[in-house]
Amino acid sequence: xxxxxxxxxxxxGDSAGRRKTGDAVVPGVPASEPPSLAEPTKxxxxxxxxxxxxGPANVSPTGADYNAPPETNAQQGRxxxxxxxxxxxxxxxxxxxxxRGPVLLQDHHLREKITHFDHExxxxxxxxxxxxxxxxxxxxxxxxxxxxxxxFLAKGVETPVFVRFSTVLGSRGSADTVRDTRGFATKFYTDxxxxxxxxxxxxxxxxQDGIKFPDLIHAGKPQxxxxxxxxxxxxxxxxxxVSLHTEAQHHTLWNMxxxxxxxxxxxxxxxxxxxxxxxNDAGETCLVKFHWKPxxxxxxxxxxxxxxxxxxxxxxxxxxxxxxxxAGVYPVWDLGVQxxxxxxxxxxxxxxxxxxxxxxxxxxxxVQIIGTMTLNRNPINYFAETEQVMFNPGHxxxxxxxxxxxxxxxxxxxxxxxxxxxxxxxxFSQLPINRPHAAVNDLLRDGSHQDAVPGGVAAYxxxxxxxxxxxxxxxxxxxxIDIPTEVHGAKVRELSESFEDxxxxxxxxxxxxxxxxxxxxxxxxxxxxxxxxxxxxxxxQLGCLANIDAELCQQxxxxxxxxxxxxxxxxxxxxxxxxxSQLGGRWPVAGRRVGVVVGADTDPxxxxxxADAVRSAGMLPLLxxxxxxxxxxxxxxxxxxxxxxxxxDAAVLAGLAAPADDAFPARDSKAGHQPAGQLDPRVVxxxxxxxxxxxxxxxxxxxxxxxxxxxxxxxxxxxxxxxASAVVDELTELLAQHRMWQRG
Ligand code: HDD
Numbered sequence: 001x002x003x004x005x006x007x008x009x010x011x012x013g014d015s016a017g018r019r020k021t022g023d024a025v026v027p028g029v030p031a032s033e034p035p036s037l038a039e040p041t042k043x044x045x046x047x048x049x050x051x052x053x054x055g056p057a058n059v060s061p062t063g064a065d066y067n068a069p070p071e072t073n074a075q076q077g078r079x080x081x082x083x084x085x086x087x088x089x090x091x092x093x094x095x096x097x098x099x100r101g102p103v104l105l106q107d108h109h110l111r112e113k114i115t116h117f118d119h120e121x122x123x124x125x126x127x128x129x130x131x132x133x134x135x136x137x138x139x140x141x142x143x144x145x146x147x148x149x150x151x152f153l154a155k156g157v158e159t160p161v162f163v164r165f166s167t168v169l170g171s172r173g174s175a176d177t178v179r180d181t182r183g184f185a186t187k188f189y190t191d192x193x194x195x196x197x198x199x200x201x202x203x204x205x206x207x208q209d210g211i212k213f214p215d216l217i218h219a220g221k222p223q224x225x226x227x228x229x230x231x232x233x234x235x236x237x238x239x240x241x242v243s244l245h246t247e248a249q250h251h252t253l254w255n256m257x258x259x260x261x262x263x264x265x266x267x268x269x270x271x272x273x274x275x276x277x278x279x280n281d282a283g284e285t286c287l288v289k290f291h292w293k294p295x296x297x298x299x300x301x302x303x304x305x306x307x308x309x310x311x312x313x314x315x316x317x318x319x320x321x322x323x324x325x326x327a328g329v330y331p332v333w334d335l336g337v338q339x340x341x342x343x344x345x346x347x348x349x350x351x352x353x354x355x356x357x358x359x360x361x362x363x364x365x366x367v368q369i370i371g372t373m374t375l376n377r378n379p380i381n382y383f384a385e386t387e388q389v390m391f392n393p394g395h396x397x398x399x400x401x402x403x404x405x406x407x408x409x410x411x412x413x414x415x416x417x418x419x420x421x422x423x424x425x426x427x428f429s430q431l432p433i434n435r436p437h438a439a440v441n442d443l444l445r446d447g448s449h450q451d452a453v454p455g456g457v458a459a460y461x462x463x464x465x466x467x468x469x470x471x472x473x474x475x476x477x478x479x480x481i482d483i484p485t486e487v488h489g490a491k492v493r494e495l496s497e498s499f500e501d502x503x504x505x506x507x508x509x510x511x512x513x514x515x516x517x518x519x520x521x522x523x524x525x526x527x528x529x530x531x532x533x534x535x536x537x538x539x540x541q542l543g544c545l546a547n548i549d550a551e552l553c554q555q556x557x558x559x560x561x562x563x564x565x566x567x568x569x570x571x572x573x574x575x576x577x578x579x580x581s582q583l584g585g586r587w588p589v590a591g592r593r594v595g596v597v598v599g600a601d602t603d604p605x606x607x608x609x610x611a612d613a614v615r616s617a618g619m620l621p622l623l624x625x626x627x628x629x630x631x632x633x634x635x636x637x638x639x640x641x642x643x644x645x646x647x648x649d650a651a652v653l654a655g656l657a658a659p660a661d662d663a664f665p666a667r668d669s670k671a672g673h674q675p676a677g678q679l680d681p682r683v684v685x686x687x688x689x690x691x692x693x694x695x696x697x698x699x700x701x702x703x704x705x706x707x708x709x710x711x712x713x714x715x716x717x718x719x720x721x722x723x724a725s726a727v728v729d730e731l732t733e734l735l736a737q738h739r740m741w742q743r744g
Contacts, residue, residue, distance in 0.1 A: 125172075130176070138188060138335070142155025162189075167231060196392050203291075260524075273356055274289075292335055293367065337370055355498065397480070430452060507571070508580075523559075622638055
């Protein structure tokens with residue numbers, strides 16, 4: 001303010017003595033002369049560019065280095081401290097007025113500890129809440145260099161990845177081995193920024209337009225009145241929706257197949273599902289579909305195994321992934337693309353590439369391998385990494401772009417939006433697991449959970465104050481390319497006519513399955529529909545099955561005790577696509593778990609010989625003995641009490657597993673586990689289940705009359721008898737074929 005008075009002013013304020021906001025109040029001290037208005041305001045020199053243009057990266061009030069491995073980023077020093085770094089001498093007693101007195105409100109440590117604990121949970125993901133993840137690397141083989149300019153697809157480039165596998169419907173604490181689609185989400189920390197491939201283990205989806213996603217999920221999640229059933233599609237609202245909404249039939253059919261019961265995350269295929277568009281250096285475009293092909297093979301549990309596992313080990317898949325990586329049996333997937341021309345219609349062989357309920361059979365467009373991913377490091381902290389990771393199909397890098405698939409378009413909105421409530425604000429990209437490995441200089445500022453201290457004054461563009469930084473990049477400098485595609489048409493709430501074909505590919509999938517796979521599908525529909533209460537829903541779904549396959553419809557109807565309806569569509573007979581079946585093929589046996597069952601009197605050297613042979617075939621022996629502890633020199637991994645058929649890929653009866661004195665608790669016999677011959681009833685149960693689950697079984701010489709023949713047909717396919725080495729050799733060969741379905 002410009003005072004016309006020559007009187008010195010005592011305090012801040014205008015000529016009337018009123019204080020102005022911002023003036024310091026210093027009673028009794030004369031104010032210095034106010035600056036004259038005539039003083040020229042001179043633009044100061046621009047600040048030098050920020051040190052390394054790393055954006056919000058490395059600046060933290062605590063000096064923590066966010067690029068350092070997470071373990072150094074969390075706990076520091078050897079002493080327990082408060083969150084403000086004050087060392088603590090006691091964390092077990094709250095501050096009280098005397099040892100028997102009331103607790104004092106002034107106890108900061110108590111309040112901080114409890115308050116933080118009270119807020120430890122964040123909202124679980126609205127879908128895909130249950131998951132497990134691992135770190136790894138992706139190495140490109142260069143085959144995609146001709147179709148995409150993405151740097152991470154160039155030959156030999158190695159890119160760190162983080163992969164999260166998940167179920168869709170269950171809550172965070174639900175069982176792993178439920179019948180459900182599995183998420184397969186991969187974050188590539190490329191030099192050009194984050195690329196997320198957010199796919200599933202099923203190549204098609206329930207709905208064609210993202211606006212229906214809330215309807216689908218409301219129908220699939222537990223029913224809202226009693227909040228049951230958990231992590232299941234076997235209930236009325238799910239079948240009500242999919243039978244009324246027949247575009248869901250194709251995905252539902254996959255869910256009734258073995259694909260919905262993966263043996264392990266390691267034995268799942270992954271699909272990017274939508275069609276994406278790629279652009280190369282020359283500006284040429286093509287349409288692609290992504291596939292992850294597991295080197296471990298594509299294997300599933302049986303429904304009986306899945307149900308047993310849910311009780312015996314609800315963390316089965318999570319444990320399996322972590323154990324395999326810890327044991328150094330790193331799971332490996334090849335990444336492949338089906339490449340289709342970018343034509344005006346965006347169709348291929350009559351298949352609408354924008355319709356996410358349709359797949360392109362591999363026999364029509366070969367899956368060409370463009371790189372390989374190895375998962376080789378377990379997360380250090382579940383919450384910090386697996387829970388806080390976020391994926392987004394809109395996280396793209398130059399060279400890969402989206403198409404007009406209306407499901408994908410809705411996803412592009414949903415995945416940022418959901419993090420605002422799940423991760424508590426807009427700064428989720430700063431969480432260590434989500435941080436790009438490329439330089440970030442984003443002009444995004446402030447907001448809840450702001451973790452960075454950005455320098456400079458010009459959080460805007462253009463500017464002259466921060467040296468003009470940050471600059472925009474040219475295409476040559478690696479700017480993202482929104483591939484210019486023609487868009488025309490009236491604004492309508494419609495889909496194109498080709499989206500109305502809901503059954504052709506259901507028939508294709510069903511016709512491509514092997515006999516045993518079809519039996520599993522029939523059993524799955526029969527089970528799930530039998531769990532519905534409303535007969536109308538069952539009848540309506542049978543009507544849908546009639547449009548897929550007459551035999552399928554009749555058998556499910558018979559199982560439900562209902563009449564089989566007639567089809568309302570002409571039943572075409574598609575050319576089968578063998579790639580859609582999981583049967584056949586030979587697979588590596590590395591990491592397979594082979595039970596070695598011994599009795600108290602078994603010669604430890606025999607048990608050791610079997611275990612050594614299993615180990616030298618690259619598989620994992622699990623020694624199963626009457627009690628825990630050691631057997632000879634070997635550690636016992638499972639007792640008869642803790643051994644479970646579902647965690648074994650095969651088993652060898654290596655000794656007379658005779659009943660211990662206390663092996664027949666009254667309740668076991670009542671439950672029908674009668675001793676067979678001289679074998680412990682739990683061993684009988686174990687082998688009976690393994691035999692039913694079509695798994696390879698070995699029985700060492702001299703044990704044929706132990707009673708094992710009562711539960712295992714020793715002449716059946718996949719049952720090996722002989723010496724330790726002969727049996728293990730044969731089992732190894734059998735395991736390469738996975739299951740002995742010919743046992744019937
Ligand atoms: Fe989704 C999570 C996969 C359709 C909305 N989705 C999520 C995850 C996977 C998929 C793997 C878990 C990511 C993680 O591990 O954090 N989603 C798919 C696939 C779809 C699909 C393959 C169809 C092709 N999704 C889809 C639609 C919408 C969403 C149509 C909404 C319009 N999906 C979400 C979400 C989630 C999510 C609500 C929950 C948590 C999250 O995103 O981060 O935004």
